Amino acid sequence: MSAGTRGPGRRCSRPGPGGQGRSRPAVLLAAAFLTLVVLFALFPALFTSGDPADTDPVHAFAPPSAQHFFGTDQLGRDVLTRSVHGTRYSLAIGAAATAIAMVTATVWGLAAALLGRFADAVLMRVADVFLALPGLLLALMVILVMDKGALSTTAAVAAGTAPGLARVVRAQALVVRLSGYVESAIALGVRTPLTVLRHILPNALSPLLVLAPVSLGTSISAGAALSYLGLGLQPPTPEWGTMLTESQAYLQQGWWTALFPGLLLVATVLAVTAVGGHVGGHARGRVLS
């Protein structure tokens, strides 16, 4: 096949070096912060020496100091250590949920676009039902069916994200299906599965890749929200949402127990969205051109 037909999908998935030139300082800052957060998640021991579960009730609610940069919580646990160790849970849930949602949405959207009007009607009505429910409510239902834990939290967040993405994939696939290069491929006698895989799929995916970083940010905050509501990861896991729930009763004793995990969560979601938006915007530009 000619490079022209395959190109757009490929290229938009990894923005070329040309995009960097237009980076604003804010985006660079966000990228730097994101790198740090990823390092937190991968190598927490590089940043803190302690164990996030180590309690020291005698030194509970110690305010931020040289010894405890983020202070200590109600059990005397170091808030910095817990925040750093908590990064991996939030990032993992966010990333896994986004990945699952994207794969599901791709299959879902392509099936709706390509399997005929009946399949399209059924699949899209199902999506409508999912979209009619607020994402959080949907997530709660998933958790009720499954059990509490990392796996169900991930599934719940993915279930909230997938239907919207599926619609996007379907819409794009419908456009791509009627495009010249697909028509040519069909005219040239390329078998249908091959046409779908090599021509429709890569090109239908491009808007999804634009949406992915935004979706990652929402997924991270949705995962933390579920934990905050007591439906996600359970204490004493040092997940950010769990830390926020635990600390809400103690705001008058130690504001730092809620502030730092909260700040990290907000900053991470902002950074993911900023970097993602930049990368995505760049990719979209490529797609349209």
Added chain:
Amino acid sequence: MDSCRTMQRATPPSTFVALALLAVTACGSSGGTGSSPDAVRPRDGGSLTYAESQEPGCWDPHSSSEDSTAFVQRPVFDSLVHQTPDGALEPWLASSWRTGKGGRAYTFTLRRDVIFHDGSRMDAAAVKANFDHITAKTTRSQYAAGLLGPYEGTTVEGTYRVTVRFSRPFEPFLQAASTTYLGIASPASLKAGQAALCAGTGSVGSGPFKAGRYVRGQQRAYARNPRYAWPPQSANHSGPARLNSLTIRFLTDDTTRVGALTSDQVDAVAAIPPHQVGILTRNAQLKTVSKAIPGAVNAFYLNTRSSPFSDPRVRKAFQRAIDFSTLAKAIFQGANSRAWSLLSPSTPNGYAPAEAGRRPYDPRLAARLLDAAGWTGRDAEGYRTKDGDRLTVVAPVYGTASLFTQAVQGALKRAGIHLDVVESADAAEVSTRLSQGRYDVVQTSWARGDGDVLSQFLLSTADPAYGGRNFSALSDPLLDRWLKAAQTARSAKQRTLYYAKIQERVLDEAVAVPAYIPTGSVAHSTRVHGLRLSISAWPEFYEVWVEDR
């Protein structure tokens, strides 16, 4: 019916709740009566709204074992005997009593002027109907029937004379008769059936307040009983209650409950979380009263039939690995102190002061004991292992683990013991786990104004499979004999001696590890006067009055 049955079966609502509930604190004020010598004259009328942390699953005190049931039904049901906040027993519905047959029979002479809320008269037949109801199979009593011990039957001796008989002398009976669990209800109301009684809509007693509208999950209202003229002797008031009406609201969330008080939506709250005590004490609009709770202190009962704790060395290591003194001080900030014995110091006929200071925190001894028991390995997280298995002990918890439990978990981790807290919001699930013996340790406390509270935890017959609380799975003939001897002994001194021996044995064997002495505390607006804490540290509303706003 179903929900009622579930709650009846469930030990957790009371046991585990007790753990959460009693983990409350006090401020520096004196025990018992909390209100200042009132400069303002007491007035009749007005209403009081009280926020409680636990809502009973079943409202029938004859059936339920929940302490919240005993509390919320106290204003409605009077008892034959009254136990003062100091633990003394005095006449109430019974004007006098005497024991016969060497302690095997109690003959009560009843007051002649007591009328139930439905207009019927309280007499010997009514008392018999109540004891019959408690011991009836259909009541499925989780606690009240157990309080009656070797009960044989009740005989009506005359219109106002009734005898309760036992198969052997049973000293704890009078105190048991003072609890709400053995409260006297109108016989007609008892015929409504368990479903209605458990639902809390058919409660008819002779108390200073009549049961009013109950909205599940929200609140129960009470109205003054205008005919009331039979308070116990020690009351500082006579005639009907001063309050026109009373409302008990159920606010389970600590922050919400305390917030309701500070924002003046309720007049008084129970179960103040330790970290809030300081804030409430500094509030000039509020007052806090508190009282040490008698009975079984908050303790860890180690399952002697489970694999790690069948080894006495592991039990003793658990006993010595936790610095309860420091933990209690840090977590409760002075409100609850550590316990050295199983019975709280305020328990009539039971405290064992000799245990104080014995078996203190000794991490090195704990480590040696675990080494000797073969738990010599260490895994990546620092827990001890034996043949590749981690030293894990499972602790089922109804609701969520308290801060204290989490701190104990941290302390045990340092000793290499993994306290696996299994939380469940499903009372039936916890209850099943307990009855099937799928646990290694149970943390609980139990309020009672008599040392006999130990029999429900230590008697070999108190099997958790049948609603008992022998969580350590003991079958120690010596303990059984002493517990029964303590029930039979006729003098308080003798009984105390037996309970001291029992506690020493239990602590030596480390089958139960006392943690802290729970304190009950209530914070209320300064407009509220005459609020007294009962022997079990629950507020009593009979004498309470409120100033005009």
